[in-house]
Amino acid sequence: MGIPRADADLALWFTNFSTSFEAHAAALGFAEADVNSVKADAAMVNFLVGDFIPTYKSAFQARTSFKNRVINGAAGAAAVAVPGPPATGPVPAAVAPGVVARLRVLVQRIQLSPGYTEAAGIELGIAGPESGGSASDTPPKPALKARSNGPGTVQVDFTKERYDGVYIESRRVGEAEWQSLGLDSYSPYIDDRPPAEAGKPEARQYRARYMLRDQPTGEWSDIVTATFVP
Numbered sequence: 001m002g003i004p005r006a007d008a009d010l011a012l013w014f015t016n017f018s019t020s021f022e023a024h025a026a027a028l029g030f031a032e033a034d035v036n037s038v039k040a041d042a043a044m045v046n047f048l049v050g051d052f053i054p055t056y057k058s059a060f061q062a063r064t065s066f067k068n069r070v071i072n073g074a075a076g077a078a079a080v081a082v083p084g085p086p087a088t089g090p091v092p093a094a095v096a097p098g099v100v101a102r103l104r105v106l107v108q109r110i111q112l113s114p115g116y117t118e119a120a121g122i123e124l125g126i127a128g129p130e131s132g133g134s135a136s137d138t139p140p141k142p143a144l145k146a147r148s149n150g151p152g153t154v155q156v157d158f159t160k161e162r163y164d165g166v167y168i169e170s171r172r173v174g175e176a177e178w179q180s181l182g183l184d185s186y187s188p189y190i191d192d193r194p195p196a197e198a199g200k201p202e203a204r205q206y207r208a209r210y211m212l213r214d215q216p217t218g219e220w221s222d223i224v225t226a227t228f229v230p
Contacts, residue, residue, distance in 0.1 A: 002126075003103055006160040008187055010100075011049040013125050017103075018042035020123045021110075028113040028120070038106070041099045043092040051089050054188055059086035061190040062153060140218035142166050142208045146226035149190065154226045156189040156206050163210040163217070172196060173203035173225065183211055191228070201229050 004010045018038050025035050063083055070080070107126050110116055121127025142158050149155035158166050165185035169178040181191065195202050205225050209216045 003100060003107070005162055007049045007053075008160055011046045014042040014045050014103075017125050020120075020125070024115075024120050024124065027115045028110055029115060030109075030113075034106070037102075040093055040095050041102065044095045045099060047089070047092050053186065055086050055088045057186065058149065058153070058155065058188070058190050059083075061192060065152065065192040140210050142210055142218075142221040144206060144208055144221045144224045146204075146206050146224040148227055148229050151229055152192055154191040154204060154228050156187075156191060156208075156224075156226075158184075158187045158189065158208055158221075160185075160187060161210070163212050164214075165211050166208040167211050167216055168206060168208045170204055170206050173205060178207070193228075195228060195230055199230050201227055203227050 004013045018041075021030075021038050022035050025031075066080070066083060110124065110126065111121070118127055140161065140163070142161075145157040147155055156168065158168075160166070165183050166189075167183050168181040168189055170181050170191065171178050181189065191204065191206075203225055204227075205223050207223050208221045210218045
C-alpha cells in the first residue's frame with residue numbers, strides 16, 4: 001500500500017499515519033522532531049484539502065452567482081451587498097514545500113528500521129494489498145454526500161480516489177430525467193442553480209461516475225438527496 005495520490009484520500013491517510021507514527025516512533029528509532037514534523041505536515045495537508053481549497057472554491061462559485069445575479073438579474077430587485085472575503089478555520093504552522101516527497105523518504109526509513117514489523121506497517125498504512133489492482137475487483141463507485149450549504153447552494157462532497165474527477169448529474173425529486181452538471185476535478189461541487197419555482201425550497205438528487213482520461217468509468221454512485229433552500 002502506497003501514499004494516496006488523490007488529495008482527499010491523502011488527507012484521510014495522513015491523519016491515520018500521523019497518529020500511528022507518533023505511537024510507533026520510539027520503537028522505530030525516530031526522534032520527537034520527526035514526530036512533530038509529520039504532525040505539522042499532516043495539519044497543513046488537512047487544512048489545505050479540507051478547509052482552504054473548498055472554502056475558496058465555494059466562495060468563487062457563490063461570487064460568480066452573485067455577479068450573474070447583479071448583471072443579468074431582473075430589474076426592480078433590491079440592492080444586495082457585495083459578499084465579504086471568505087473565512088477559513090485556524091491556519092496551521094507553515095511547512096516547507098515537498099510534503100509528499102518528505103513522506104516517501106520517511107516511509108523508506110521506517111521500512112528499513114530494525115524495529116519495523118508488518119503489523120506496524122499495516123497500522124501506519126504503508127503495508128498491505130494495493131487498492132484497485134485486480135481485474136476481479138468490484139467496479140469503482142464514488143461516494144457522495146450532499147447537504148444544504150446555506151441559502152442558495154447545495155454542497156456535494158465526493159471521493160476522487162485515483163481518478164481525474166467525477167461526472168455529476170442531478171434531478172429534482174419527482175423528475176424522471178437526469179440533468180448533467182458537468183465534470184468536477186476537486187471536491188466539493190457547489191450547486192447554485194435557481195429553483196424551478198422562485199423562492200420555493202426543493203429536494204434535489206445527485207449521482208456521479210468517475211472520469212479517467214475524459215471517459216466515464218465504473219458504476220454510478222448511490223443517489224443522495226439534499227434540500228435546496230433559496
